[in-house]
Amino acid sequence: MLNCREQILALTEALVGVESVVNTKGEIDIARHLYQYLNTLPYFQENPDRLVLSRTGNDELERYNVLAFVKGTKRPSSKTVILMGHLDTVGIEDYNHLRDKACRPRPLMEALAREPLPELVRQQLESGEWYFGRGALDMKGGVASHLYLLRHYAEHPEELAGNLLFLAECDEEDSSHGVLSALKDLQKWRDEHGFEYIALINSDFVAPRYDGDPNRYIYKGTVGKLLxxxxxxxxxxxxxxxxxxxxxxxxxxxxxxxxxxxxxxxxxxxxxxxxxxxxxxxxxxxxxxxxxxxxxxxxxxxxxxxxxxxxxxxxxxxxxxxxxxxxxxxxxxxxxxxxxxxxxxxxxxxxxxxxxxxxxxxxxxxxxxxxxxxxxxxxxxxxxxxxxxxxxxxxxxxxxxxxxxxxxxxxxxxxxxxxSSLYSPRIELVGRDEREQNLIHALERAVETVQPHYPHPIVTRHFFPFVCDMSFVSLSDDEEGIRAVAENNPAWGTKHFVNYQDVREIDVPCINIGPYGYDAHNRYERMEIPYSAEVVPNVTNEVIKELLT
The missing domain is CATH 3.30.70.360 (Alpha-Beta Plaits)
Incomplete structure (x- = not known):
């Protein structure tokens, strides 16, 4: 088991500390912050072509994705696992008089301790095992987990038989310009380096499904969304x-x-x-x-x-x-x-x-x-x-x-x-081909390995229940389904267009292993530290090891 809790909390705090509300300048700030951090790592100083700050295309706003990859040296392999997460957050207006602390977790938690709080929120705050702040749960804690693993394999490429690709995208909270633009970068690197994309691990937040739900969920695929x-x-x-x-x-x-x-x-x-x-x-x-x-x-x-x-x-x-x-x-x-x-x-x-x-x-x-x-x-x-x-x-x-x-x-x-809006396609992972079967097997083995170290059940389900960018890395719809979207959107080709063929080009099996918590998009947004900073990176790492070592 990786001993990573404090390092991931430090990475989370650094990411939360950069206000990155969607459709604001903060999206530029967070991407540059992350790019500069990765640029300090010896691996990317020695291999500068393996780290890029990529501006989004077909976007009215200036903003960027950050992509990086580590080539394993254990033995030659084209197999590549993608770690994906978004850097943007929803707004901070709901913090009201605590807005200036919304992206400063420690001062925020100190201030909340002096406020009247719902009983569950107070219990969790006082336990010291929960971490508050805008984006801590959705989903900078998940990005921090991925970032930790990228850094680990950048320091130890000899442990990797294959490639680990990191994608931190913008604009997940609005129109998915980030991931849709990143598809071109993924295609480019695939063609240049001969990558075979065998799996993608997203790290968006997970939450209880009902009051008193003891489970921590991992999702194989995601819900689709229409408007x-x-x-x-x-x-x-x-x-x-x-x-x-x-x-x-x-x-x-x-x-x-x-x-x-x-x-x-x-x-x-x-x-x-x-x-x-x-x-x-x-x-x-x-x-x-x-x-x-x-x-x-x-x-x-x-x-x-x-x-x-x-x-x-x-x-x-x-x-x-x-x-x-x-x-x-x-x-x-x-x-x-x-x-x-x-x-x-x-x-x-x-x-x-x-x-x-x-x-x-x-x-x-x-x-x-x-x-x-x-x-x-x-x-x-x-x-x-x-x-x-x-x-x-x-x-x-x-x-x-x-x-x-x-x-x-x-x-x-x-x-x-x-x-009248973006169609986020549904994604299923049911073992239809070898890649799907291998990913399902790797996930099952990973949960078996980590579960004894954590008291709450880690449960897999099929569909991530909220809209997320996994929708744009694989495609379960046939051509007729996509045609219905295009032919029945009056804004298609002018105000709105998605090249779903780019999605089909990548078409990588995907799962979501993300931080656990409550109240995403709410002033009490918080993640549970033991699961988010210990279980999530270890389960993710076990999947990587099963697929690439």
Missing amino acids: PSFFITGYETHAGSAFEGLDPNFIAAELTRQISYNPDLCDEAYGEMPVPPVSLKQTDLKPTYTIQTALSAYVYFNFFIHSWSPKQVLQMLKEQAEIAFENALTLLRERHRRFCERSGQAWTELPWKTRVLVYEEMKKQLVEENGEAFLAHMKQFKEQLLEDKSLDVRMFAARVVEEEWKWMKDRSPAIILFY
């Missing part, structure tokens, strides 16, 4: 003549009721189930107050998947949207009838019909009806829309659909279903 989005058109009317129109917010509310928290939309696989979808935005698109009802509304949902493809999800959600639209109209008809009865007005049948279009279907119809004039107009519209830096990719997509809808010959109320 299904719904542009809802209504029929505008004066609020004083409410039943003469159709309020899109009324439909949006029923759509959210139908989809949010719906366990029927949980994708169970291998006995594991992700949380159900939940709404992340619901709004109408009226720019200012008027006495008119809205013309359109916009809703999007987080949607986790284990085995479903993006194409399947579109088919399922089209059915859900049709149910929601029909339910909304049924309720509207009933209320209209009751209103007419009570007010003494003559009742007439409302004209609205259930109508749901998948974006790809609508786009095809628009091209057939309007031809080149439509395509030329939308090209110019998107170019102008790109100049509005206030629009994120999700609102950009909504504005594109809103503009395209104006070209429809039939503009009766409808729901248009599309994707």
Whole structure:
């Protein structure tokens, strides 16, 4: 067993001490800090071509990844294991009056000791076995573990039969520009040095799955994430003549009721189930107050998947949207009838019909009806829309659909279903080929070796339950699934583009062995020291040894 606790805590403290909130200058600072640290190691001074500070491509912001590798000298081998982790964090606003200490673990812990705290937080703080600070858990403690192992093998390359590659990427917390850009670097080094990527070990945080959960989890693969989005058109009317129109917010509310928290939309696989979808935005698109009802509304949902493809999800959600639209109209008809009865007005049948279009279907119809004039107009519209830096990719997509809808010959109320953000693919590790089998075997042996030295159960599961950059180093989707993502994202090719072929080029089996703790993205973010600074590096090292020694 490696005696590494204090060294990893020191590395963690140094990394946490550099504020690196995503989409800020801090991402540059942390990458340069890490690069400079590695540049002081004799191995990289002697082999400067094995350490790079790589600026991200296709990125509106300046930021960098850090990549390094050690070539083992035990015997020649092309086999290469990648250690990956992200350097960025979420913001520090939640620390409130302790913001100046959010990235200074020791002063933060001293200050928290004087605060009223939840009982569990206080117990863990006072135990001395927990480490607090923004990014300590998510995931600079994990990067520190990888960094320690990189340094160890840089000092002892004779213990390694193969290569150990370290990747510290930026922008995991927002749009994954870091890992997507790093794919090019991984391809370049593979071609230059003949690397055979046999496994990737990520070190993102793990947490209890329920109150009182004693287990510490290692994950073989990760959940996939989609952002299904719904542009809802209504029929505008004066609020004083409410039943003469159709309020899109009324439909949006029923759509959210139908989809949010719906366990029927949980994708169970291998006995594991992700949380159900939940709404992340619901709004109408009226720019200012008027006495008119809205013309359109916009809703999007987080949607986790284990085995479903993006194409399947579109088919399922089209059915859900049709149910929601029909339910909304049924309720509207009933209320209209009751209103007419009570007010003494003559009742007439409302004209609205259930109508749901998948974006790809609508786009095809628009091209057939309007031809080149439509395509030329939308090209110019998107170019102008790109100049509005206030629009994120999700609102950009909504504005594109809103503009395209104006070209429809039939503009009766409808729901248009599309994707409006990054698709993070699901990853499975089930032993389909020799590389997967070897990694599974190495992980099982590693847990068997380390478990006797730690009191809590170390348990392996299939799907890392949060979004992480493992999604972009392997690909379980077929071409049809990826095509559905591209053809149904209105921002594709302008505001948003992912070259999933780059992912398929690397396609390395991956697992997650990360620090354990509570309250990531919360002011009480903390990691358990014995597991995070002792078990994690030792399990990781045992996997490396099994694969490369």
